[in-house]
Amino acid sequence: MKQIKACNLVPLLLLVAFFSSCGSVDKVSYFQDLVPGMPEQLDVPLEIRVRPNDKISIVVNSKDAELSNLFNLPIVSHRIGRSSEQSLYGTAQQISGYTVDEYGYIDFPVVGKLMVSGLRRTEIAEHVKQTLIKEDLVKDPVVTVEFMNLGVSVLGEVNNPGRFAIDRDRLTLLDAISMAGDLTIYGKRETVYVLRDEQGVQIPYRVDLTSARQLYNSPVYYLQQNDVVYVEPNTVRARQSTVNGNNIRSTSFWISLASLLTSVAVLIVK
Structure with missing residues (x-):
């Protein structure tokens, strides 16, 4: 009976490791509510206006x-x-x-x-x-x-974070993300923040890139100079950041454990 239980643990642990490392397509795809051929209404384009110190x-x-x-x-x-x-x-x-x-x-x-x-x-x-x-x-x-000195900053889970120059009258959030090399696979598509200075007060706006309707109607779809775009990391990235401090949350830990139990089970059977 002990031999059978040990062997049964192996596929179970492998399944746990597999599902813990897999992500849902719903968390990765952009514009999930777009309907082909159906137009989406945009707000009035917000063009860049010059401010003091520009x-x-x-x-x-x-x-x-x-x-x-x-x-x-x-x-x-x-x-x-x-x-x-x-x-x-x-x-x-x-x-x-x-x-x-x-x-x-x-x-x-x-x-x-x-x-x-x-x-x-x-x-x-x-x-x-x-x-x-x-x-x-x-x-x-x-x-x-x-x-000349106008720009926006893109930080967080993007492939090329940094400050990017504004070279056009209208700059969208999608333009800025494209200049930053798109989100990494670890970036939360549904949790992108835009920090905007409005009359000396920093206002955070949350944007969901999985919803085209929500994105196009956002007051920060058109960016302004000195806006800061921040892409929040997902739970997979958070787990990776704690691998050294808490190995039990690591996928590699479960795979190693499964391999060890397989070897033990083989030795018991022999």
Whole structure:
């Protein structure tokens, strides 16, 4: 009887180890409530608006290059290396930018103070253009505005965590996750947090990526500068983090135990 009980423990323990290491597809798949051919309603797109301490570049062009250059900041060259002879090995050129002050203004050449806080990139370009025309400074200006230091951070269970630059007027949560190399298999699809600074208060929002309807209607589907995206680890990752401190929770522990009992059972039978 003892021999039979020992042998029966082996498949039982193997089953326990197997099921403890398996995850449900429901915990991994995105957009589980999507219906092919059925459109999903999106909220009004939230475009990036410039805030105090943001840095932007503004470039003015016209038929009269010398005149338009009066309104452009100098291009800065950064050294990126030197050879053994101490000669310049390479340079990287970058347009100087304007940092929005705490009151929302930038100091624009010749014109002076311009309010830009709260404006979209296209609105800033139009504001500068109309100001130059109104002041009879440039008759045919073409104004280009770019973001310089704006970005979002993606942390937690993603393949490439870090801070990523905002290079477009609309940046979605899916864009940020894509830039971070997607979630790892250990990331909770139903528990993704977005931390947003709203008037000096940090507000956490929870997003469920398994539900397209919930995602598209989330107030953080469209991200803003300085948002922090955090992907929570699932229970498998949590168990892995306690393997050294609590081996009984490890899948490898159960497999090793099953192997040991198999060997003991074989010896008993012999």
